[in-house]
Amino acid sequence: MGPGGYEFGDYWYMGLPLSIIVTAVANSLDIIVLAVVLKKLKLQYVVVLSVAFAGLFDCMHEVVDMNKIIALVLLVAICIPAMAAELPDLTGNWSGVMDNLGYDKNTAWLPNETVSYWPGEEVSLNITEQNGRSFSGTIIPSGSPLSVEVVLGVLSVDNESITMVDENGYLWGRVISPTEIELNYQEVCIEGMAVGSGVFKKV
Numbered sequence: 001m002g003p004g005g006y007e008f009g010d011y012w013y014m015g016l017p018l019s020i021i022v023t024a025v026a027n028s029l030d031i032i033v034l035a036v037v038l039k040k041l042k043l044q045y046v047v048v049l050s051v052a053f054a055g056l057f058d059c060m061h062e063v064v065d066m067n068k069i070i071a072l073v074l075l076v077a078i079c080i081p082a083m084a085a086e087l088p089d090l091t092g093n094w095s096g097v098m099d100n101l102g103y104d105k106n107t108a109w110l111p112n113e114t115v116s117y118w119p120g121e122e123v124s125l126n127i128t129e130q131n132g133r134s135f136s137g138t139i140i141p142s143g144s145p146l147s148v149e150v151v152l153g154v155l156s157v158d159n160e161s162i163t164m165v166d167e168n169g170y171l172w173g174r175v176i177s178p179t180e181i182e183l184n185y186q187e188v189c190i191e192g193m194a195v196g197s198g199v200f201k202k203v
Contacts, residue, residue, distance in 0.1 A: 087159050088175050090135050094125040098185065098198030105192050118196075125151070125183075125200055133159070139166055169194070178202075 100118040127137040133155040140148050151171070153164035162181065164171035169187030176182055176199070185196035 087133065088155070088178060089130065090127045090153075090155075090175075090181075091130050092127060093203050094127070094181065094200040095203045096123045096125065096183065096198045096200030097121065098123050098183075098196040100185070100194060100196035102194035103192045105190075121196070121198075123198065123200070127153075133157075 098121050100121055102116045102118065104114050104116065121142065123142075124140040125137065126139075127135050129136050135153050135155075137151055138148050139151045149167040151164055151166045153162060153171075155162060155175075160175045162171075162173045162175065162183070164183070168189070169185055171183050171185050173181055173183040179202040181200050183198060183200060185194070187194045
């Protein structure tokens with residue numbers, strides 16, 4: 001099929017990646033949009049590998065075009081930084097409102113087993129230290145200094161998922177943005193159990 005000696009089966013690993021690249025580099029805005037979308041979908045490495053392979057294949061067949069090389073370099077330069085997930089800085093004060101639900105067992109001070117709802121509870125979270133993906137601080141569940149508890153936490157390798165523990169229960173959630181996180185709470189003890197969920201904003 002022509003001077004290059006290509007076959008129809010070469011399209012899937014040569015023609016298709018090049019078609020995507022040509023479409024993407026046709027306009028600088030297209031490149032930026034593509035990089036942002038691919039970052040969200042966690043597929044940057046597919047594009048980067050396709051670009052590299054296509055460029056290498058071209059070089060092997062001596063059909064290198066300088067405009068194409070420039071386009072490849074530009075696309076790689078945009079995609080590679082996007083591949084590196086940024087480690088969020090969680091240090092600082094966070095303020096949130098949690099909707100909680102609790103169950104109290106039959107005890108001497110609570111003779112009846114009850115389910116209680118506590119919507120809109122204000123919670124303060126203060127992350128005082130962060131070392132890589134690990135961090136520590138304090139949390140005030142009821143907005144009272146007398147209720148302060150130590151918290152420990154880690155970020156997952158995706159730098160988005162959060163796992164935490166305080167002196168009574170467990171929290172987990174995700175980073176929504178550099179100034180916003182979502183946290184869920186779970187506690188089980190001999191007197192009862194509780195769950196909660198809310199969004200915290202950096203203040």
